Amino acid sequence: MSGLRAFAAVDLGATSGRVMIGRVGAEVLELEQVARFPNGPVRREDGLHWDLGALRAHVVDGIAEAVRREPRIESIGIDSWAVDYGLLREDLLQGEPFHYRDDRTARGVADVHARVPFAELYRRNGLQFLPFNTLYQLRADARMPAADTLLLIPDLIAHELTGVRAAERTNASTTGLLSAHSGEWDVELAALLDIPARLLPPLVDPGRTIGTVRPEIAERIGAELPLIAVGSHDTASAVAAVPLSTPRSAYISCGTWGLVGLELDDPVITDAAREANFTHERGVDGRFRFLHNVTGLWLLSETVRAWETADGAPLDLPALLDAASATDRGISLFDTDDPSLSAPDDMPARIAALLRASGAPVPEDRPSFVRSIVESIAAAFADAVDAASRLTGREVDAIHLVGGGSLNTLLCQATADRSGIEVLAGPVEATALGNVLVQARAVGVFGPDAPLEALRDLVAHTHRPVRYRPRA
Template sequence: MEYHLAIDIGASSGRHILGYIEDGQMKIEEVYRFENGIKKIDDEYCWDLKGLFQEIKNGINKCKEIGKLPKSIGIDTWAVDFVLLDKENKVLGNTVAYRDDRTEGIMEEVFETIPKDMLYLYTGIQFQRFNTIYQLMAIKNKKPEILENAKAFLMVPDYLNFLLTGVKANEYTNATSTQLVNSFDRTWDDKILEQLGIDKSIFQEIKLPKTSLGNLRKELVEEFGFDMEVILPATHDTGSAFIASVCNDNDSVYLSSGTWSLMGVENHFPICVPQSMNYNFTNEGGIDYRFRFLKNIMGLWIIQEVRKNYDNKYSFAELVVKARESEDFNSIIDVNHDRFLNPENMIEEIKEYCRETNQQVPETVGQVAYCVYNSLSSSYKESIAELEEIFEKQYKKINVFGGGCQNELLNELLAKVTQKEVLAGPVEATAIGNIVAQLLSYEKVANLEEARKLIAKSFEIKTYIP
């Protein structure tokens, strides 16, 4: 049996999942799980990459412990965050997280140099204050010495791959999230970098998913007692999740549901027209130079923070039960408002929003939870309406995948408000998509279409009818 290891790292946790093909079906097995999160260091919200790499090694050792040695390994994480390395390959400064407020007001400063419409025309990427471009400009403004000493730019999964292999490369799907890649040339945009005064030489060659970075560093082979080939998946977790969609048609909307909700469709070309810019859609790179034309929606982060504010007293399943008891509660929040990005207290922020907009203020646990789920479904409905307007067509189905597809109430609300059939699954979409890229690299699956057929017959998919 040949195993392939997906390491899927999200904002709150990471997992090592082995994948293999047996009896004509794709099978997966979680072998290790660990926690992740942002910590405040020197007044900045930061990631602990040293700790993450140790967890990566712990999980690899677990594979050896259970006697299932992977032939290859692929790492995916969230997007936009990065490290800058000096001439000795040491990380400069903190690895600051996208939820930090260092980019406050930076986006507007960039527009003074590069007009908003031109930036969108070049890159096709939606405007979010935490995009890499604005993080780099925040460093340039506030800590210029870091950029002056930087010799290499690596996004988080790029850096973890560097630690594994010694090879520096920027993977395509994650690179596009920086708002620094030209969507037509599919490489770093010299004009943008020059206008912003950022040294192009720090950026690496952009490599595509399915590319091999080679094998492990010699010292890691000695430490683990075995070797693996490091294969690039779509290192942006959403890019991997989209690979795992069970829809192989042009009549479906995709919804990757997790901490973030990413809703859209798959294209073979970018759409950088004013209408898509005004609706704030993005053209993120996908496997085989596909484009994920989608919108980032705040997602289940809000309910995660609500649960934390209740001191984790309720499980997510219990929050759904309580929400069902408050289905007559009608207040709606704008889930994409910056105020919900990283508030001190999410519940109080929701209540204050309702007060400011003259709506009923949620008081019970059920009302707060239902307000979140109802608001998310409302946002999904609005995004689909915008997609249908842009493409001048009606979509028939919605494929929801990722951990959030297990929320039956949200799936029911989505089917109800959109009046469309909802297909929920697969749950482990990101890890599955990561493994698929490795299988494609080894030609164990012919192409993406065949991979999606394999996924559809290998994993449970639930259907919700409006």
């Protein structure tokens, strides 16, 4: 590598989105945030949706600002959360995309499992059961029969920018309609579920150019740029940037959700893996992300939001976490994945009800309540790491925790303590880094045949982790 190259990374999360400039050089890997904007569910008459129009406007404005600040930008990459989608008919969006927490998905689960038992689904797609997986959503979507294309959120934004219909493979693997064995669309499964094969667009891999922005977009952003497919599922991009210290390292990508698992070359589709609810999502370079979804810091953010609403004023979260770390009261644990915690609003009351039902005492003050939440998340992380180890026969010797959760020292230390394994925290911006690195490799920054490990080596060199050793 020589010189300094620049790229635009669009990173869309379930609560906020960002546009970042990534600069890559021989010993340089840095990010500059140029736009941040809110994102979240909007309630319409027929349920919870995403405001795609607002999201698109924020993305275009953010890219324009990135180009204004850094005219050397060579390409754009987009990543987002998984499973949610838009339906097109002749390039027109058929209503706003539904939000994965909309309660209509329960109807889809019953309908899908009546047609194809879950054990058979798992044998074909290798996905853990989550009631909002795309195939369940589709079976509850009255708009499906009239549509001609399904695009997941990053593919939908890419279509709005370039006019090209394509499905990036890492995110497509979260739909439940991609074969875990071939990595191609399982059109036979789609037919069993009466999902028209015409909905499934051509697949592209990370590093492929999807297209060039349309002229009107180029005029708006000030440059005619290519849009390159990255690991468009944000966890795929995050894992691509995890500087795995040993071949036996586990990872936790922690934000709203905690994605806990191992990187594998081949799937482990067994009854034991199915019963443990482990999934096989595709990663960059054909790797498998063998992982379990754990409800993450959404539990804490929803709790804080409820308290702020009750107080009519913002809370000092760092101070609250410091107080939680110092509390010496008994810690009550609860199941972070209990279905009663899946909906927004009233989170403190939901958690308190769950604790009472289990016979555990409800914390009496806010620091103790926060400690209960964080320790329960850490316990779930430790359990998932242990299960991944048992299911693969791989003894885990380090846990890399990346994403926003890596800044939560209480969570990092609790995860180390409860797992008995050293936690290496950071980088915080793993998702955006992975997005940028895949773009950089695609345009030749690392050489034509650079393996994923070369990208991770640059992360390890430029972003030193914080180490948390288990306490006795």
